[in-house]
Amino acid sequence: MTAEVHQHSDRAIIERSRRDPEEFAALYDRHAPAIHRYLARRLGRDLADDLMAETFLHAFRQRDRYDPERLNALPWLYGIATNLIHRHRRREVRFWRAVARTGADPAAHSADEGVPDRVAAEGVRPRLADALSRLDRGQRDVLLLTASGDLSPAEIGAALGIATGTVHSRLSRARAKMRAALGGIDPLDLREERHDG
Structure with missing residues (x-):
């Protein structure tokens, strides 16, 4: 890896922010949109704004403990x-049940933003939301982090503090439960078709 690439890595930003806290803003600018989409997918836009700020505040406070290998x-x-x-958790389940009942997704903003829009066609949204609300927390976490498309299984494991095999x-x-709930449709396959087409 070249020195220039390292200089612009998240690790380098965090290292610089230890000396100059204002440097941390670059990390926020780089990752806030992805974190906000993820939070909005899980809890709706209203709470996502607050939790995104809380996520970065927590990260800023914990930056001295960031793993320098990453x-x-x-x-x-x-x-x-x-x-x-x-x-x-209860609010998340209520959110998915409301989407299942109404078919309207208040967190969706555009066709390429948000998990249900990325993993399923419009007509599948209510069944998808209902199935998501019925997954246990660990399965829902892994499925939605996978569907975000931003992380590998190893990175998801690191994010959740679990083994890659887990x-x-x-x-x-989760995919088996979702396929059963969606009549054999794998929501991650729909995501791939939608992005290819």
Whole structure:
């Protein structure tokens, strides 16, 4: 890796922010949109604004403990955001049930933003939301982090503090449950078709 690439890595930004706290803003600018989309997908836009700020505040306060082996801070930030989501588990389930009932997704903003828009066609949204609300927390975390398209299984494991094998097994179980709920349709396959087409 060249010195220039390292200089612009998340790790380098965090290292510089230890001496100059204002440097941390570059990390926010780089990753805030992805973290906000993820939070909005899980809890709706209203709470996403607050939790995104809380995610980055927590990351800023914990920057001295950031693992210097990681060049990319996105898995770390997703892990913080997921832990904050867990405080609002009931609200997340209510959110998905409301989408299932109404078919309207108040968190969706555009066709390329948000998990249901990325993983399923419009007509599948109510069944998708209902199925998501029925997944256990660990399976929902892994499935939605996978559907975000930003993280590898190893990065998801790092974000959630679980082994990569656990990520694979949770994802396999979640996909099986989702296929059953969606009449054999794999929502991750829909995502791939939609992005290819």
